Amino acid sequence: GQQLNQSPQSMFIQEGEDVSMNCTSSSIFNTWLWYKQDPGEGPVLLIALYKAGELTSNGRLTAQFGTTRKDSFLNISASIPSDVGIYFCAGAPINAGGTSYGKLTFGQGTILTVHP
Amino acid sequence: GAVVSQHPSRVICKSGTSVKIECRSLDFQATTMFWYRQFPKQSLMLMATSNEGSKATYEQGVEKDKFLINHASLTLSTLTVTSAHPEDSSFYICSASRLGSYNEQFFGPGTRLTVL
Numbered sequence: 001g002q003q004l005n006q007s008p009q010s011m012f013i014q015e016g017e018d019v020s021m022n023c024t025s026s027s028i029f030n031t032w033l034w035y036k037q038d039p040g041e042g043p044v045l046l047i048a049l050y051k052a053g054e055l056t057s058n059g060r061l062t063a064q065f066g067t068t069r070k071d072s073f074l075n076i077s078a079s080i081p082s083d084v085g086i087y088f089c090a091g092a093p094i095n096a097g098g099t100s101y102g103k104l105t106f107g108q109g110t111i112l113t114v115h116p
Numbered sequence: 117g118a119v120v121s122q123h124p125s126r127v128i129c130k131s132g133t134s135v136k137i138e139c140r141s142l143d144f145q146a147t148t149m150f151w152y153r154q155f156p157k158q159s160l161m162l163m164a165t166s167n168e169g170s171k172a173t174y175e176q177g178v179e180k181d182k183f184l185i186n187h188a189s190l191t192l193s194t195l196t197v198t199s200a201h202p203e204d205s206s207f208y209i210c211s212a213s214r215l216g217s218y219n220e221q222f223f224g225p226g227t228r229l230t231v232l
Contacts, residue, residue, distance in 0.1 A: 030219065031219040031220075033219070033220065033221075035223075040207075040226070040228070041225055041226060042120075042122075042209045042211075042223035042224050042225045042226045043160070043209075043223045044223070045118075045220060045221075045222060045223075048219075048220050088159065088160070090221075092219035102148050102150075102165075102213050102219055102221070103150075103162065103165060104150075104162075104219070104221060106159045106160050107159065108158075108159050109158075109159050111157075
């Protein structure tokens, strides 16, 4: 089955620094999603990407759908302590019929720690 | 919009008992609901996909008689862990997708199950 490689696994940064994380896949994805999960909570959708090359921002967050449709990155600018959490990429693969049925493949997650 | 609730948020039960977890989409109709299991510091593992009025589709290795899923309406899905054992202890999270959301999944807050 499809696998997503998400990196880095963890990051320790100072408040105010920018953060970058990415996901790569061995196969093409129809949709890329980025989620943030706080401890003991469910993931919250941050950004959704639907087209190859698409660049979308949500406040200090920017994500891009790679032109090959096999990768995506998420940038966080000017990090703050509340950015702490686990960030997951997720992709909706394309089946043989050229569509996807909503099932997502998740990356392993990036644990972000922000020091004040 | 796109709020998903789960009940209970945490449950402790004795080995051999059954536990039911509810997942509700509060402000939209969910065409599809998903059930995930998550171990500490790991990614989400899809257990099953359910559509209203039809049988759930289980992922490979997930026992359907162990994890009973009922999707009775467009806003409610339930997961029943039957004859729970300590190894079933985990964080269970549901998600829901809505008509036209095109692969976006909105997650509930999760249910922490502890089996003694």
